[in-house]
Structures are given as structure tokens and as C-alpha cells.
Amino acid sequence: MAAYLLDGRAVDLILALVAIEGCGILAWRALTGSGPPAAILLPNLLAGASLLLALRFALTGASPGAIAICLAAAFAAHGADLAGRWGKSPSASTASLEKRRSPGNSLGGDSSQA
Secondary structure, eight states: OHHHHHSSHHHHHHHHHHHHHHHHHHHHHHHHSOSOOHHHHHHHHHHHHHHHHHHHHHHHTOOHHHHHHHHHHHHHHHHHHHHHHHTSOOOHHHHHHHHHTSTTOOTTOOGGGO
């Protein structure tokens, strides 16, 4: 079992599962119209896959340059993922919190209504 984990085969299996997950989610979106768009999904999956590939390279004795390239790709994909999420409108929970903070309301509720 330890040999399986340390020679990179486990990482290969996980990378295959990540690829299957991405294809499955994109196919679901194409068929139903629901689910995350590719522009949101792919940077997230690419960041994770790049980190997994860096781990595989480290486990199999690849060059430090190859590992660095994978880590740089993960960093760039993570940045793209954050950039895609940063400008989004507030979530429902954030909007609800802002509504409670509006003038005349307090976060703890109005004790005079008890």
C-alpha cells in the first residue's frame, strides 16, 4: 500500500477522478443548463490538478523545475479563480446581513419587540 502511495499511482488515480469530475459537471451543464459555468469551474479544477501534478513529480523524483512550473500554474489558476469570484454580487447571506445592518435595525434584533 505504501508503495502505491509513494510511486505516484495514487496521484494518477486522483487526477483521473478530477478530470472525470470536470467533464461530468460540464456535460451536466450542457444538458441541463444548471451548474457552474466553465469559466468558474475550470480555474478551480486546474489549480487543484496542478498541485496534484506537482505532488506526483515530487514523489517520482522529477526535476525541481518541473515541480516549480506546476506550482506556478497552480498559483496562476488560483488567481484566476479568485479574480472570477471577487467581483460577484454578495451572496444571499451577505445581503441578509447588510439588510439587518441598515439604519433602524440592529444585528441583535430589536429588544422592544419581545
